[in-house]
Amino acid sequence: MKIRDIDFGHRPVFLAPMEDVTDKAFRHLCREFGASMVYSEFVSADALIRNVNRSLEKIRVSDSERPVAVQIYGRDVDSMVEAARMVEAEAHPDVLDINFGCPVKKVAGKGAGAGMLRNIPLLLDITRNVVRAVQLPVTVKTRLGWDHDSKHIVELAEQLQDCGIEALTIHGRTRSQMYTGEADWTLIGAVKQNPRMHIPIIGNGDIDSAEKAAQCFDRYGVDAVMVGRATFGRPWIFREIRSYLDTGSLPDDMTTAWKFDVLRRQIRESIAGSMQRTDCPRKATELGGIIHVRRHLAASPLFKGIPDFRQTRVRMLRAESVDELFAVLDEAERRLQ
Numbered sequence: 077m078k079i080r081d082i083d084f085g086h087r088p089v090f091l092a093p094m095e096d097v098t099d100k101a102f103r104h105l106c107r108e109f110g111a112s113m114v115y116s117e118f119v120s121a122d123a124l125i126r127n128v129n130r131s132l133e134k135i136r137v138s139d140s141e142r143p144v145a146v147q148i149y150g151r152d153v154d155s156m157v158e159a160a161r162m163v164e165a166e167a168h169p170d171v172l173d174i175n176f177g178c179p180v181k182k183v184a185g186k187g188a189g190a191g192m193l194r195n196i197p198l199l200l201d202i203t204r205n206v207v208r209a210v211q212l213p214v215t216v217k218t219r220l221g222w223d224h225d226s227k228h229i230v231e232l233a234e235q236l237q238d239c240g241i242e243a244l245t246i247h248g249r250t251r252s253q254m255y256t257g258e259a260d261w262t263l264i265g266a267v268k269q270n271p272r273m274h275i276p277i278i279g280n281g282d283i284d285s286a287e288k289a290a291q292c293f294d295r296y297g298v299d300a301v302m303v304g305r306a307t308f309g310r311p312w313i314f315r316e317i318r319s320y321l322d323t324g325s326l327p328d329d330m331t332t333a334w335k336f337d338v339l340r341r342q343i344r345e346s347i348a349g350s351m352q353r354t355d356c357p358r359k360a361t362e363l364g365g366i367i368h369v370r371r372h373l374a375a376s377p378l379f380k381g382i383p384d385f386r387q388t389r390v391r392m393l394r395a396e397s398v399d400e401l402f403a404v405l406d407e408a409e410r411r412l413q
Contacts, residue, residue, distance in 0.1 A: 077276050077299040079243045080213040082143050082170055084300065087293050087321050088112030089314055090245075092280060092304035093147040093173065093217070096368065099134075101349035103141045105311045105342060110318035112300070113143045118175045118189075121150030121159035135167040142170055147217065149175035151187040156202050157209045164210045171243075172210060174203060176218040179251045190251035193222040200235055207240035217245040217280070220263050223252040233267045237275050245302055248281035255305075258282060265296035278302050286313075286320030293321070309376025312338055335378050336409045343369050343401055363396060370395065373405075382411050 077084045091098060091106045093115035103114040116134055123131040137144045146169040150156040160172055176199055178189030185191065192199040207214045216236050221227040233244055246267060248259030259281025268277040276299035283289050284306035292301050306313055312330060319327045343366075350365030370393050379385050388404060395401045 145171035
């Protein structure tokens with residue numbers, strides 16, 4: 077699969093853009109474990125053009141994580157065009173992605189993200205103008221539609237392709253579903269099978285195992301798959317998927333001890349990444365790295381085999397130092413031995 081001149085090879089697997097999740101440290105880890113491309117947290121076009129420090133931090137990328145995409149969202153043409161040009165000039169990502177899929181109220185409720193699915197003419201106008209404004213490959217991530225009665229993704233995919241985008245990611249839910257229920261891949265497959273479509277189609281939604289990734293490739297014929305929430309506390313899922321897709325089996329060297337070491341490394345790298353911020357005091361940035369990584373740890377499937385883990389999880393979510401977090405991990409590892 078290719079996006080312009082970027083060759084991702086056969087059956088690539090991408091890390092989904094997720095707010096407060098896909099920071100630089102986490103992207104780097106996922107790339108190391110086999111993610112074919114990683115995406116930034118989504119960035120508000122309005123905040124970016126106002127030079128809000130947090131938004132500027134989000135678009136910073138490093139060569140070690142390439143290929144990398146920066147994703148922006150907004151609700152008017154002018155701000156999206158200006159933000160796109162800023163990203164191209166200052167971050168130099170490999171791909172610029174437009175978010176027409178975020179379902180949360182603070183975004184979609186204001187007409188951005190998935191809110192654009194209620195104003196298709198404006199959605200297309202933004203896309204068309206962003207494509208014209210930059211030299212980067214422009215891609216789009218969206219959903220099946222606003223609600224059950226407006227699943228227009230097959231038609232919309234053609235319209236977006238006509239705007240000049242070079243790949244399309246489809247999350248198999250409507251905005252009204254948020255993240256509930258099962259993702260519907262049948263319409264993703266319908267887009268891929270449409271003979272008028274020639275750009276790569278990337279499927280997203282509920283891929284939580286190597287077997288599920290292979291099934292989606294086989295059943296729906298997508299060019300790539302994107303993994304989101306299943307990466308929480310499990311960045312090694314990319315190694316599992318890559319091995320299964322390439323060899324038909326899972327890696328045999330990913331022991332429980334190895335996975336705990338990965339989580340400890342994720343803690344250290346999250347804190348190191350947070351400490352690089354210049355707009356907050358050192359102590360605050362260290363705590364920020366800890367707070368950021370706690371949600372990953374608390375969601376890790378590594379702890380599912382531990383009986384009565386609830387109180388340990390509470391301690392994990394309240395930890396405010398590296399020593400506290402490491403102590404919780406050490407205890408959890410002992411209980412799994």
